[in-house]
Amino acid sequence: MNIKHVVSRLAVALISVSLMSVAHAELTIAYITNGNTNEGWTLINGGAKEAGKKAGVKFIELAAEKxxxxxxxxxxxDMITRKVDAIAIAPVDSAGISPAVNRALAAGIPVVAVDTNVTGSKITSYVATDNIKAANVQGEWAAGQIKDGDKVIYITGDLGQSTGQERKKGFVDALKAKRPHAKIIEVSTTWDQTQAQNGVESSLRANSDVKLIACAWDGGALGAVAAMKGAGIKPGEIKLAGFDGSPGGLDMMKQGWQQANAAQMLAKIGAVGVETAIAAAKKQKVEARIDTGAFLVLPSNVDKFAKDSGVAQFMKVK
Amino acid sequence: MKYLTRQEWYGALVAVLVLGVLLSIASPYFLNSRNLSNILVQASVVALLAGGQTFVILTGGVDLAVGALTALAGAMAGYMMVKLGIDPYLAILAAFAIGAGVGLFNGYLVAFVGIPSFIVTLGGLTLWRGLAFDATGGFDMSGMPEPFPFIGYGELFGLIPMPIVVMVLFYVSMSFVLSSTKLGRYVYAIGSNEMGARQVGINIRWYKLGVYVVSGLCCALAALVLIGRMDSSSGKMAQMFELDAIAAVILGGTSLFGGRGSIIGSLLGAILITMIRNGMNLLEISQFKQMMAIGAVVIIAVWIDVIRRKRLLRK
Known part of the structure; x- marks a missing residue:
């Protein structure tokens, strides 16, 4: 096989691909994710893809590598160049993405932020769980589990992002409202499970009397469970409050590690994000802030929630 | 024509042109001035890093810490301006001082202590990024003061985006340094035959130290363009950029074994990598396949380099 052969075949393949994309004259929606590949994001992205398919639009999904x-x-x-009709985006960084988002808006392309907000741009809409409200629920539950003055570990997300900041604020405010003397030991992460595990390991070594661990996301809870296993702690000895309602989180609850989970409606976030982008592309009026709601999952209602939210299909513990 | 085909960067030029033609056929959105200018803007940061990397690779070394050093210089400059309210031009000076300082550190360990560059900069990869997080408390800074919005998004004469202007000026001066200064000529001599270079009386230690300082300064310049383009800075930025920078140099026809190569090739290599990403974005190819494609391209480029080197040795 000579090079000319290869090049001409490649050209034919590429031409057919391009013809296929030109043949559809309907709306084109770009869904740009932040490149996270954990279960939570798999559900959000799944919901987004499903909504795109249901609406019959041309759906482009791209992710920021690493x-x-x-x-x-x-x-x-590149999507501005591609002249898409609307962009739904999960920003890697709330502020950092704003110059590019402003360019898209200036080019007349509506931009919907999914799960994480964009600061410094007048975006079309922001679709997400109200993180402060959801974390309030988590904090109130935690307050009911401990006595005033008890020690609590809180595993943060990335505090450079609005999501991480709001979840921490919501949890701390609600907990402190009822238990003003609770001592909160903070484990800082950038949404990294290993950072969470390492942080909890050292916090537990320094404080053997921790009563409860709360996390800004379920990956952090997975890290916390690994740390507790390593320290020889049995399920339920230290209470664990997850956040996300991800498959891994609900699995932990069924195994007895988690006692509560402030669940986001993950698939709904992606779906509503894309639906809102489609509506904006059709020049319909959309709300500037859409809350997709939260739900406090407890061992008593975990099965029903898993089934209703579609999380059950990803769970390992039935 | 013979002059052209004999150049080390000839392969990269052909690759850019062939890929350009293929992408123009494959996507109706590829071939327009807006997209081509986008590609050059997107290539600028990697091109600046590749420019410094070229000097290091020509001496037979490698600098794996360029992404981390870019993050350190950028995060520190951003922190100084946004958090501490220091004058932007002082922060720019500080960024260059950090770049030069780390370059001196790397160069000293490689040239005077004799630690392989691979090890020094592999350690640096996490050392400098860790320092970037630590010194800024892990927080992102956003809202860079002038002149950063101009550097990142401004246009010269309302026409040419500033990152392209910086990149072109940089490459013009770097090709002058490489072709017409002692440092440039000795870099080739050291890379092709270190013992021989020493025997003719070149103080190879100082020139080796010099290339790491050049690379460090390039990181600082790249960091300044990058924080302008992102209008924000953090220790997280420029992740894995060393891979793109090294790939750009190798794709540009510079030998990983040192001694052979050109600065123009690295510019073409950076443009080639950016074109591949841009093309894959326009053709809606997923993140995972993009990662695989870039990795494969790097391996193929080194493969070609190894074959070329064997042929040269046989001659």
């Missing part, structure tokens, strides 16, 4: 902001900037610029 969660790298400059790559996401480039993708947004």
């Amino acid at each position: 969660g790298e902001l400059s790559k996401q900037l480039a993708i947004v610029e």
Whole structure:
């Protein structure tokens, strides 16, 4: 096989691909994710894809490799070039993505933020769980489990993002409202499970009397469980409050590690995000802030929630 | 024509042109001035890093810490301006000082202590990124003061985006340094035959130290363009950029074994990598396949380099 052969075949393949994309004259929606591949994001992305399919639009899904902001900037610029009708985006960084988002808006392309907000841009809509409200629910539950003055570990998300900041604030405010003397030991992460595990390991070594661990996301809870196993702690000895309602989180609850989970309606976030982008592309009026709601999952209602939210299909513990 | 085909960067030029033609056929959105200018803007940061990397690779070394050093210089400059309210031009000076300082550190360990560059900069990869997080408390800074919005998004004469202007000026001066200064000529001499270079009386230690300082300064410049483009800075930025920078240099026809190569090739290599990403975005190819494609391209480029080197040795 000579090079000419290869090149001509490649050209034919590429031409047919391009013809296929030109043949559809309907709306084109770009869904740009932050490159996270955990279960929570799989559900959000699944919901988004499903909504795109249901609406019969041309649905482009692209992701920022390694969660790298400059790559996401480039993708947004490329989608402006691609002349898509609307963009739904899960920003890698709330502020950092704003220059590119402003360019898209200036080019007349509506931009809907999914799960994480964009700061510094007048975006079309922001679709997400109200993180403060959901974390309030988590904090109130935690307050009911401990006595005033008890020690609590809180595993943060990325505090450089609005999501991480709001979840921490919601939890701490609600807990402190009822238990003003509770001592909160903070484990800082950038949504990294290993950071969470390492942080909890050292916090537990320094404080053997921790009563409860709460997390900004379920991956952090997975790290906390690994740390507790390593320290020889049995399920339920230290209470664990998850956040997300992800398959892994609900599995932990069924195994007895988690006692509560402030669940987001993950698939709904992706779906409503894309539906809102489609509505905006059709020049319909959309709300500037859409809350997709939260739900406190407890061992008593975990099975029903898992079934209703579609999380059950991803769970390992039936 | 013979002059052209004999250049080390000839392969990269052909690759850019062939890929350009293929992408123009495959996507109706590829071939327009807006997209081509986008590609050059997107290539600028990697191109700046690749420019410095070229010097290091020509001496037979490698700098794996360029992404981390870019993050350190950028995060520190951003922190100084946004958090501490320091004058932007002082922060720019500080970024260059950090770049030069880390370059001196790397160069000293490689040239004077004799630690392989691979090890020094592999350690640096996490050392400098860790320092970037630590020194800024892990927080992102956003809302860069002037002149950063101009550097990142401004246009010269309302026409040419500033990152492209910076990149072109940089490459013009770097090709001058490489072709017409002692440092440039000795870099080739050291890379092709270190013992021989020493025997003719070149103080190879100082020139080796010099290339790491050049690479460090390039990181600082890249960081300044990058924080302008992102209008924000953090220790997280420029993740894995060393891979793109090294790939750009190798794709540009510079030998990983040192001594052979050109600065123009690295510019073409950076443009080639960016074109591949841009094309895959326009053709809606998923993240995972993009990662695989870039990795495969790097391996193929080194493969070609190894074959070329064997042929040269046989001659």
